[in-house]
Amino acid sequence: xxxxxxxxxxxxxxxxxxxxxxxxxxxxxxxxxxxxxxxxxxxxxxxxxxxxxxxxxxxxxxxxxxxxxxxxxxxxxxxxxxxxxxxxxxxxxxxxxxxxxxxxxxxxxxxxxxxxxxxxxxxxxxxxxxxxxxxxxxxxxxxxxxxxxxxxxxxxxxxxxxxxxxxxxxxxxxxxxxxxxxxxxxxxxxxxxxxxxxxxxxxxxxxxxxxxxxxxxxxxxxxxxxxxxxxxxxxxxxxxxxxxxxxxxxxxxxxxxxxxxxxxxxxxxxxxxxxxxxxxxxxxxxxxxxxxxxxxxxxxxxxxxxxxxxxxxxxxxxxxxx
Numbered sequence: 001x002x003x004x005x006x007x008x009x010x011x012x013x014x015x016x017x018x019x020x021x022x023x024x025x026x027x028x029x030x031x032x033x034x035x036x037x038x039x040x041x042x043x044x045x046x047x048x049x050x051x052x053x054x055x056x057x058x059x060x061x062x063x064x065x066x067x068x069x070x071x072x073x074x075x076x077x078x079x080x081x082x083x084x085x086x087x088x089x090x091x092x093x094x095x096x097x098x099x100x101x102x103x104x105x106x107x108x109x110x111x112x113x114x115x116x117x118x119x120x121x122x123x124x125x126x127x128x129x130x131x132x133x134x135x136x137x138x139x140x141x142x143x144x145x146x147x148x149x150x151x152x153x154x155x156x157x158x159x160x161x162x163x164x165x166x167x168x169x170x171x172x173x174x175x176x177x178x179x180x181x182x183x184x185x186x187x188x189x190x191x192x193x194x195x196x197x198x199x200x201x202x203x204x205x206x207x208x209x210x211x212x213x214x215x216x217x218x219x220x221x222x223x224x225x226x227x228x229x230x231x232x233x234x235x236x237x238x239x240x241x242x243x244x245x246x247x248x249x250x251x252x253x254x255x256x257x258x259x260x261x262x263x264x265x266x267x268x269x270x271x272x273x274x275x276x277x278x279x280x281x282x283x284x285x286x287x288x289x290x291x292x293x294x295x296x297x298x299x300x301x302x303x304x305x306x307x308x309x310x311x312x313x314x315x316x317x318x319x320x321x322x
Contacts, residue, residue, distance in 0.1 A: 001119075001128070002079040009061040010046055011133065011140055013090060014039040016054045020168075022302040024054040026313060027172045029300060030179040040092065040135060049147035051175060051203055053168040057090060059131040060143040068109065071139045072116045080119025086126035087113045088144055090133040101134070113141070154198050158226050159219035161193045165251060165282065165311075169304050171199040173313060177249045177280040178205050187245045187276065189238040190253050190268065194220030194231075200249075201229040207249075209233040210241065238271045248276035252283040262290075269294035273318055281314040295319050 016024040016039075025035035031052065032043050049058040065071035089106040101109070113132060114121045131144030151167040165173065174196055178184050181204055188196050191209030193216055200207040201224065208231065211217050217235045224231050250272060253260045260268075265287060272279050273295040281287065282304075291298060296316035304311045 001081050001083050002077065003062055007061065008044050008046065010043055011059040011061065011135065011142075012041045012043070012047070012049060013056045013058075013092060013133075014041070014052075014054050015056045019305045020054065023169065023172050023304045023313065026300060026302040026315070027052060027054065027175050030176040030315075042135065048203075049145055050150055051171075052147070053149070053151045053171045055147050057131065057147060058145045059090065059133060059140060060145070061140050062130075062142040064138055064140045066138055068134075068139050071141055072112055075113060075116040075141065076118070078117045078119070080117060080128070083127040084120045084122035084125070085114075085117065085128045085130060086121065086123055087117075087130045087132060090131045090144070092133060150202055151199060154195075154202070154227060157193065157195075157198075157223045159193045159223050161195075161216070161219070164192055164195045166306055167195060167199060169306065169311075170195040171203075172304075173249060173280060173282060174200040174203065174205065174207075176313065176315060177247045177278070178207070181205050184246045185244075186247045186249060187241065187243075188249045188251075189241055189272070190250055191220055191233060192216050192251065192253075194223045194233065196249055196251065197231055197233070198223055198227055198229065201231045202227065207231065210236060210238070212237050238268055241271065241275050243275065245276045247278040247280065248272045249280050250282065252281065252285070252287070266290045266293065269296070272296075277318050279316045279318075281316060282311050283314065284309065284311055286312065287314075291316055 028035040032041050049055040063071055063074045087110045089110050129144040132141050151171040154167040178186050186207040189210045191197055191211050194209055197209045209220055214235050217233055220233045269290050279296055295318055297319050298314055298316050300315040302313050304313055
């Protein structure tokens with residue numbers, strides 16, 4: 001197969017509901033340094049599209065041109081050899097007017113692209129899938145990868161907890177905490193049944209868990225093993241954490257059986273500052289004064305909604321010592 005040298009440019013498309021927009025944008029900012037309501041992100045960062053619960057697909061750009069005819073002319077240089085291929089015109093939600101391409105026109109363009117490429121097209125069992133899309137007045141063509149909803153597979157855990165984060169929110173929170181995985185050590189010191197741990201471990205993050213309740217520690221261990229993952233979950237208070245971590249993910253404890261006072265909340269935040277440089281806090285209460293008192297500065301935040309109640313996701317960095 002003959003293809004050009006890659007320029008490390010990627011296009012990601014997004015899908016989210018109005019209730020998910022704020023969380024999606026916070027994750028976008030963590031992963032790509034910016035957010036956009038266009039539901040398309042163009043970046044030089046290569047990211048597995050299955051990492052985000054909101055990314056639909058990715059195009060790894062091979063060719064681009066101002067005009068479709070010019071792009072098609074470039075594609076004549078592709079020689080697939082024995083590999084069969086498929087061309088997919090990527091659907092972009094929310095376009096209107098001149099930017100919108102109707103169904104029949106999309107199929108016609110896919111056909112023209114297929115004719116330009118030297119090789120055998122196979123719509124059912126291709127070896128390679130190519131994606132095509134217009135964006136910002138230009139046409140882009142490249143390798144196509146659809147996202148897999150891995151978080152959805154984690155819905156059915158052997159151990160459940162009514163107030164636990166949804167797997168979708170947990171996956172986004174893990175990405176917000178650890179946007180770049182390599183070399184980053186993370187901890188969830190109030191891990192509950194391990195919803196965040198499962199998402200983080202499934203993405204290859206170096207993350208450990210801990211909880212004060214031995215029953216939920218057992219549940220967390222069981223849930224992690226259920227999905228074929230391996231991770232460390234310790235039992236004990238946050239005050240006993242002695243190792244240093246790059247980031248702590250803290251879903252502030254709350255439920256019918258756990259009474260967390262203001263003093264307890266401040267203690268959790270203060271201890272987090274002892275062992276973590278960064279903190280992503282999930283809370284139902286506004287804890288800004290406590291966050292400041294614990295020695296953290298807030299750098300980003302959003303509101304995440306779920307079934308009639310809301311949680312605030314707060315991203316913090318430990319304040320440099322003076």
